[in-house]
Amino acid sequence: MNIAIYIMLASTLSMAISGVPGLLFSRRSMTGQWIATLLNLLATLLGIVALLTFVSGGYHSENMAWPWTLPWGGFAVGIDTITVLFLMPILGVFLLGSIYAMAYWKQTQHPDNGRKLRFCWGLMNAGMMMVVLARDGVLFLMAWEIMALAAFFLITTEDHNPCVREAGWIYLIAAHIGMIALVAMFVLLRLTAGSFELWMTIPSSVPQGMTAAIFLLALAGFGLKAGIMPLHVWLPGAHANAPSHVSALFSGVMLNVGIYGLVRIGEIMTVPPLWWGATLLIIGAGSAVAGMIFAVCQNDYKGLLAYSSIENMGIICIGLGLATIGRTCHRSDLVLLGLGGALFHILNHSLFKPLLFLGAGNILHATNTRKIDALGGLAGKMPVTAGLFFMGSLAICGLPGLNGFLSEWLIYLGLLRTAIAAHVDTLVWISLAVPALAITGALAVAGFVKLFGSVFLGNKRSAEVDHAHDPGAGTLAPLAILALGCVALALFPELIIPLLVSAAHAWAPQMIASTASFGSLAPLQEMAKLNVGLLIGGTAFLLLLGIVRQQKLRAAIPTWSCGFARPVARMQYTGASFSRMLAQLFTWMIPVKPAVPPEGRYVPQPAQWTQDVPDTVLDRGLIPGFALVQRLLERFRPLQNKPVNVYLAYMLAILLLLLLALCF
């Protein structure tokens, strides 16, 4: 019986059409939005039913195929544990985002683009669902393209703003370069496997060059979507410029779809070459460290969150690389810990990153600015948002106490297993990724201390903060649910362990993977106890702090007065000054350019200090590179734009050339 698939397809359909009725209603009526949200609710409920059916059925994978009239492929869909692990974030973030949008992006307040936004929102989620469900190459590519195009229209929701348009174009170009790579990859897969069926195992007789080409094309195509470091160029702009619930969806879900492709591609060879895993590991480590360095230097809080997504995708890639190496070397422990950690981190990232982006949406809504250094002291004005944002920050830093810690811990354990073996392990070099992961963690703490400290603590730095206040319950509830999810996974990781083990089993069926061996490899329950203790302790500490403040045992002085008699808000540490030292350490990597004001000769002149944070790859590599290409091509410009006679002469010349070619 394939009940789960049928229900899942119904859920996808409900998503896809959720924005359609709204197109028929007036631009100023909320009816369309209500219908869309109800359809979204229906879709998510159906999806949950399907997931429960799947889980209660004992994780049996199901496959269905219908023929269609296209010359290639067929409508083949399937559901297995890996698919389910990727479906869960899609369903969850999708619904929470829709609910959030009910208050955040009201049709009545955004009559020009609300309907377009909801139409593409549903379409994009349906596209992602189909990507994950597809078991046919052609269907996969179609769903992928629907997702990519709908995402473009979501990014350019506010297309009256030139920044948004530019971010949209960069995204569109990147998405289509990725698409070309994927089309080429599926063609090669078809050549080796003989059909478009996914995800078949390539026979080992296929020449090495072919498998290498498939892997590299997949790395380019899926890596572009996941935002792995040198391919991340579209990501910061798109995340920062889209409406916040869309950023939450992109970061929490769409990047996962790229990772999904990488997970599947690791599966297509029974024994992949060692360099596959090594490449993933190295790229992942680089992406994690560099992503967080870029994040620390950002002055835009949504940009900081966007770069931190790159870092998290890097961590996931480290896990995936470890699992692929485990597959090569028949090490079931590496597969379990690597893949388990990667998939667990995907789930965690889909909880805390949407939480942070929705929180950022609340800040943006209240203050109308994305500059970290224009804010300050928001904790007093928006206490609930501040609290939830604080939890998200703790979780994303991978600090003990919340869920981010558990998944990173799994990856740490996996990496260290190569170093602690009794005999000299040939894979000991893998443990070199541990320091990279540790640096990433430290940088993440620095980045989020900067973010949280400058935005929520201290005194206000500009008038934008004056009228800020917590939004209504409709906007806060999705954040609270996500935060609860973080706590739940931190305290009860055993909820997720069977899924992870089953996924590892599905991914590498030739290796033994059971819950018992997982428990002995990684005593997650013990760690959960640590989390319980830390959470109780932390909450108690905060309560105590609240009581102390109530008692007014402290003198009321302005925050960070730094020993000045009459401190003003401008004397505070700004976000930029906080991260200055780190930024200076890494100027070779990210050329942060402060525009230092000219000094007056004798009398100080009035001066302004600004800081420009470029993206090294995009602003220093690609844009000058493309400009160079354009200058070269500009030389052909005189050939174009001519009177009609000249065009006809071109035709004559071509005609003569063709005739000559025919002669000789």
Next chain:
Amino acid sequence: MHWSINTPLVIVLLLNLFMLSVSRMRSLIYSAAAQGVILSALPLLLEKRIDSMIIIVALVTAAIKGLLIPQMLHKALRDAQIKREVEPLIGFLPTMLLGALGTAVSITFAAYLPMTQTGSSTLIIPASFSTVLTGFLLLTTRYKAITQVIGYLILENGIYIFGMLLLAAVPFLVELGILLDLFVGIFVVSIILNHINEAFSSLDTRQLTALKE
């Protein structure tokens, strides 16, 4: 019977060269008309079995190419008060030399083409290519809009000659359809010419580029 087909084709080739070298608009139009009339007689010479359908088609072609279209062009010339001189981009002699070169190339080229017997033994293919080239030369080296119309007309004549090879395969109805297209096209262009002239008081195609963007 080859001479009966080749003689009119040689005249067509000579007309091509003449049209490239002529400087009076009126002579150009007459030459194009003469070429059209000669071509309309070709099916009669080629087809072994002559029925009423072929005669009707030949008559209609001759009427349109020899009378109607030249008449319209003359009218446009008169109404739009176009100067009766062809304005060349390249001089008349160089264009004629180019045309002669093109004819020579066409004749050598035709020998290379993998053709059936009827094609290779007559001048049909060289004449067709040469006429197409002539049309193109007129189109590219003359400025006035009306000369360009004549260029298209000659281009079509070249294609028509090539069509003679397919006489058995293509029904005359198709040929008539093409003729109708040509007629309507030139009809429309001559009207447009008038309007352009009224609006911009010039028919120089160089100035038409100012219309873009």
